[in-house]
Amino acid sequence: MEQFVRKRLTFLTSFWNKLRPRSNLDTCSLGYFGSDSVSLHSEPTSVCLIPKSSLFIALYAFTARSADELSVKAGDKLRVLKEEGEYVLARRLLGEAATGYVPATYVANLSQGTSARRPWYFSKISRSEAEQLLLSPPNQHGSFLVRDSESSKGEYALSVRRHASVSHFRIGRSAGGRLHLQKGRPFASMEQLVAFYAADWTALRSPLLQPCAPATPPERDGWERPRWEFTLRRKLGEGYFGEVWEGLWRNTVPVAIKIIKADMKAEDFTKEIQNLKRLRHEKLIQLHAVCSVDEPVYIITELMRKGNLHSYLNSPEGKSLGTSHLVNIACQVADGMRYLEEKHIVHRDLAARNILVGDELTCKIADFGLARLLKDDIYSTSSSTKIPVKWTAPEAANYRTYSLKSDVWSYGILLYEVFTYGQIPYEGMTNQETVRQITRGYRLPRPSTCPPEIYIIMLECWNGNTEERPTFFTLRERLGLIYRRVLSSLS
Numbered sequence: 001m002e003q004f005v006r007k008r009l010t011f012l013t014s015f016w017n018k019l020r021p022r023s024n025l026d027t028c029s030l031g032y033f034g035s036d037s038v039s040l041h042s043e044p045t046s047v048c049l050i051p052k053s054s055l056f057i058a059l060y061a062f063t064a065r066s067a068d069e070l071s072v073k074a075g076d077k078l079r080v081l082k083e084e085g086e087y088v089l090a091r092r093l094l095g096e097a098a099t100g101y102v103p104a105t106y107v108a109n110l111s112q113g114t115s116a117r118r119p120w121y122f123s124k125i126s127r128s129e130a131e132q133l134l135l136s137p138p139n140q141h142g143s144f145l146v147r148d149s150e151s152s153k154g155e156y157a158l159s160v161r162r163h164a165s166v167s168h169f170r171i172g173r174s175a176g177g178r179l180h181l182q183k184g185r186p187f188a189s190m191e192q193l194v195a196f197y198a199a200d201w202t203a204l205r206s207p208l209l210q211p212c213a214p215a216t217p218p219e220r221d222g223w224e225r226p227r228w229e230f231t232l233r234r235k236l237g238e239g240y241f242g243e244v245w246e247g248l249w250r251n252t253v254p255v256a257i258k259i260i261k262a263d264m265k266a267e268d269f270t271k272e273i274q275n276l277k278r279l280r281h282e283k284l285i286q287l288h289a290v291c292s293v294d295e296p297v298y299i300i301t302e303l304m305r306k307g308n309l310h311s312y313l314n315s316p317e318g319k320s321l322g323t324s325h326l327v328n329i330a331c332q333v334a335d336g337m338r339y340l341e342e343k344h345i346v347h348r349d350l351a352a353r354n355i356l357v358g359d360e361l362t363c364k365i366a367d368f369g370l371a372r373l374l375k376d377d378i379y380s381t382s383s384s385t386k387i388p389v390k391w392t393a394p395e396a397a398n399y400r401t402y403s404l405k406s407d408v409w410s411y412g413i414l415l416y417e418v419f420t421y422g423q424i425p426y427e428g429m430t431n432q433e434t435v436r437q438i439t440r441g442y443r444l445p446r447p448s449t450c451p452p453e454i455y456i457i458m459l460e461c462w463n464g465n466t467e468e469r470p471t472f473f474t475l476r477e478r479l480g481l482i483y484r485r486v487l488s489s490l491s
Ligand SMILES: Nc1ncnc2c1ncn2[C@@H]1O[C@H](COP(=O)(O)OP(=O)(O)OP(=O)(O)O)[C@@H](O)[C@H]1O
Pocket: 236, 237, 238, 239, 240, 241, 242, 243, 244, 256, 258, 285, 301, 302, 303, 304, 305, 306, 307, 308, 349, 353, 354, 356, 366, 367
């Protein structure tokens, strides 16, 4: 009756709306999803070329957060060009042509009609999750969803946001399978039930204005890759943050994959990965990609086939290196550190174990960003035993004052490791004893295999006065000169 009167006596619409509120839902959001047929008349040429399987519809409005994302309105017809993890790369088919990434949960494939017709259905979401979602942007007054009932199997609940609160309504199922929110008002399908209460929300006292939008996944960038693109092949080692594996990207490119342990704090390394992304130098391990959307987080870097410098120096190949090779290694590390110095980045864990060796004696600094933030806990006063004391400058070991100058001290220890083919510094001394001796002015003696001019540099790095320690810029220059001299003496 009401439908009839509304249709025929349109001049009474405002009266009817006051008497029995009716949202505009049936003519906007819900209306988009009523049909599987795609009308793309404004772009006829492309229509016939597009396979139906790649035709999608935007279920919710999405506002692009970066240049490579695409803003869409609910109901926009899209062609999905490729799927990438939590996003799809989509081209808008009507209106202004544009291509960009849209969250995969925001679109539905038109050839698989159900989700396109039920953008408000969130199946296994709990009551409290529903509340949290409805009260978060971009959801607003009038956002609603239907979920499975937590207590009664086969039944549902309708959750509706009314300004800053959420109301829940139980949707029961009769013996015949019909659904009802109010006694005596059964519906054959959930779509019919929702359409009815969207048109007449008197019983709910809250309008159903738009389907609840799912949470937006983290912003994508060029570094984020889907996990399936990587295969793990062989475990290379294990560090504080987790295991490191040799792997393949898309079954072709060899990579190293660090699998971050589940108990590491996500906020910390998300921020830190940002830091790694902006550092690029041939003497720093290059970040290739991250998989940070789900756990465990993967950090993918270039693969250095010969492992860490400490083990390498102890290997038969390492033991066979001559002085020129050792000076060359020292130059490469100073080069990478000079870059960090320019960027005002403190490494805090410079040691041979954190230098990686590749083919043709290529050396690269690793663990630079991670050491700084991720390891904050182990650098705190409360767990001072975890500090790599024998590599750490006295002011950093005693007062936690890390600086580029404390990195220079560590570099001196790294020189000692290099020119002793991987010996442990202060061998036979405990950490405590080492700190005590250093504070009294003791310094490591010159190893027999170390040229005197290199030992002078080590001593300068271990100057008790931080200001008098050389910069990495100077170290690189001086070692470069030594290298050229050593090479010419060989020829
Ligand atoms: N990119 C890589 N290529 C080849 N091997 C690697 C790579 N990254 C790490 N490894 C190997 O895995 C081991 C563990 O690396 P990881 O960086 O996790 O720990 P670490 O630096 O030894 O210790 P920590 O992280 O506690 O300082 C390294 O010692 C090295 O042998």
